[in-house]
Amino acid sequence: GENVEQHPSTLSVQEGDSAVIKCTYSDSASNYFPWYKQELGKRPQLIIDIRSNVGEKKDQRIAVTLNKTAKHFSLHITETQPEDSAVYFCAATGTASKLTFGTGTRLQVTL
Amino acid sequence: DAGVTQSPTHLIKTRGQQVTLRCSPKSGHDTVSWYQQALGQGPQFIFQYYEEEERQRGNFPDRFSGHQFPNYSSELNVNALLLGDSALYLCASSLGLVSSYEQYFGPGTRLTVT
Numbered sequence: 001g002e003n004v005e006q007h008p009s010t011l012s013v014q015e016g017d018s019a020v021i022k023c024t025y026s027d028s029a030s031n032y033f034p035w036y037k038q039e040l041g042k043r044p045q046l047i048i049d050i051r052s053n054v055g056e057k058k059d060q061r062i063a064v065t066l067n068k069t070a071k072h073f074s075l076h077i078t079e080t081q082p083e084d085s086a087v088y089f090c091a092a093t094g095t096a097s098k099l100t101f102g103t104g105t106r107l108q109v110t111l
Numbered sequence: 112d113a114g115v116t117q118s119p120t121h122l123i124k125t126r127g128q129q130v131t132l133r134c135s136p137k138s139g140h141d142t143v144s145w146y147q148q149a150l151g152q153g154p155q156f157i158f159q160y161y162e163e164e165e166r167q168r169g170n171f172p173d174r175f176s177g178h179q180f181p182n183y184s185s186e187l188n189v190n191a192l193l194l195g196d197s198a199l200y201l202c203a204s205s206l207g208l209v210s211s212y213e214q215y216f217g218p219g220t221r222l223t224v225t
Contacts, residue, residue: 006153034213043115043201043216044154089153097142097205097212098167101153 002027002094006102013080014110021105023090024072030092033066033073034099039086047088048075080109113138115204115217123223124192132187132220136204143185144214145177148199160185161208189222197224 003026013019025033031052036044050057050064050073057064061080066073077084090102116135124130136143142161146154156169160179179185183204189196199221203214 036216043218046213046215049213091153097144097208097214098156098159098169099144099146099154099203099214100156104151104153 002030002092002100004090004092004100004102006090006105008105009103010106010108012108012110015080015082017080019075019077019080019084019107019109021075021088021090021107022072023074023092023102024070025092025100026071027092027094028068028071030094032093032097033064034091035062035064035075036089036091036101037086038089038104044089077107080107082109082111085109115202115215117200117202117217117220119220120218121221121223123225125225126192126194128192129188129190130192130222132189132200132202132222133184134187134202134204134217135184136202137215140204140206140215141183142205142207143179143183144203144205145185145187146201146203146216147171148201148219150198154201157187159208166208192224194224197222 006023034049037047038044063076087104091099144159145157148154158168163179174190176188199219201219203216205212205214
């Protein structure tokens with residue numbers, strides 16, 4: 001089955017700096033890669049996703065890149081703000097929308 | 112436009128008991144997936160329902176079972192509860208079985224087994 005690895009497990013940046021979270025996946029058949037943000041005690045919220053037919057997608061301060069050959073994808077957050085502090089999960093689908101999640105990255109944005 | 116809802120919010124059960132959790136999908140969605148999220152970990156896929164049938168199953172024992180109703184809502188049942196079943200149970204809804212469709216999560220049910 002699919003296996004997703006995520007790094008780093010924790011990330012601390014100063015407000016205004018950029019943050020990068022990286023994930024690798026094992027199943028070459030995976031074709032959909034969402035990113036979720038989960039604040040303490042809240043539900044995971046879909047913040048951006050990318051499909052295997054594109055290499056990069058951007059939405060305001062958030063961007064995701066995908067390298068199918070290397071089987072890795074990354075989340076980039078620019079101009080970080082305190083409200084970006086949360087746990088971020090990457091995920092991949094092997095077949096029929098069964099999501100396999102990474103282990104999460106706790107992002108802390110300090111003033 | 113109603114999002115994904117789950118009930119109850121919290122639940123405390125004793126080892127060996129049985130529990131039923133409920134999920135109503137986002138308006139317009141017809142597929143419900145259930146996930147277990149242990150503390151400090153990512154969600155783990157339990158199973159998925161579409162057209163009232165279990166379509167996919169993760170690596171969970173038969174103590175975990177489910178059901179989907181004609182209105183697309185779903186239940187997750189866990190029998191013979193173990194301490195290790197304590198977790199946040201999330202349901203996610205999506206449209207159809209195509210893997211590229213977005214999944215939206217409900218607020219979860221926090222289950223504590225004592």
